[in-house]
Amino acid sequence: MQNVGIIGNGPTELIPDLDNYKDKMDIWIGADRGAITIIDNDLPLNYALGDFDSISNEEKSLIQQQAHFFEEFPIEKDHTDLEIAIFKAYELNPVSIYLFGVTGGRLDHSLINIQLLYAIIKNNIQGTIVDKYNQLTLTLPGTHTVVRSEEYPNISFIAYTPDVYGLTLEGFYYPLEHETVSWGSTLCISNKLLSNNGTFSYQEGILLLVKSRDAISDAIPK
Numbered sequence: 231m232q233n234v235g236i237i238g239n240g241p242t243e244l245i246p247d248l249d250n251y252k253d254k255m256d257i258w259i260g261a262d263r264g265a266i267t268i269i270d271n272d273l274p275l276n277y278a279l280g281d282f283d284s285i286s287n288e289e290k291s292l293i294q295q296q297a298h299f300f301e302e303f304p305i306e307k308d309h310t311d312l313e314i315a316i317f318k319a320y321e322l323n324p325v326s327i328y329l330f331g332v333t334g335g336r337l338d339h340s341l342i343n344i345q346l347l348y349a350i351i352k353n354n355i356q357g358t359i360v361d362k363y364n365q366l367t368l369t370l371p372g373t374h375t376v377v378r379s380e381e382y383p384n385i386s387f388i389a390y391t392p393d394v395y396g397l398t399l400e401g402f403y404y405p406l407e408h409e410t411v412s413w414g415s416t417l418c419i420s421n422k423l424l425s426n427n428g429t430f431s432y433q434e435g436i437l438l439l440v441k442s443r444d445a446i447s448d449a450i451p452k
Contacts, residue, residue: 237264394435401428
């Protein structure tokens with residue numbers, strides 16, 4: 231029942247405080263420059279994978295010294311460094327995979343990284359993308375519990391298939407009952423929980439759960 235944390239090559243300023251995840255992760259995998267981020271945060275670098283085309287020779291030497299397992303791939307390949315890291319995570323039979331450093335920067339990379347959540351969940355593994363302002367989880371039909379998070383208080387539901395049928399929200403400020411949500415609908419954007427937890431359920435489709443906080447909150451004096 232392992233939890234695997236993978237850190238990619240996204241902007242480090244969007245990576246959340248990894249101290250909050252030290253006790254949650256059993257294995258850490260660095261994809262390309264993500265290995266340096268793991269080292270910089272004093273986390274165990276269990277695996278370092280990728281073409282390492284975004285780091286210096288000195289940084290590569292440091293990664294090779296710190297990594298329990300190191301494998302370098304050619305720059306010209308069929309899979310991104312992040313997907314290679316996910317393939318390695320599959321071999322470890324985890325219950326969940328957390329992806330950090332996979333948003334921001336190039337939009338094509340961010341979009342395909344979100345789609346990688348589909349590949350993860352099709353392998354019967356819970357996948358979650360986490361950055362400083364967002365937490366994304368792809369879900370399949372059924373009943374799901376959402377727990378209140380002070381860090382990510384806003385909750386949105388986005389259709390990941392053309393239609394999501396029978397969506398019911400309970401324990402939310404804006405409840406729903408057996409609604410159909412389609413691509414392009416903003417019906418389920420910016421909701422909040424009324425208490426410590428709530429539930430959502432639906433019969434058909436795929437739904438992306440997004441917990442978030444406003445970036446402007448960082449600029450407000452405490």
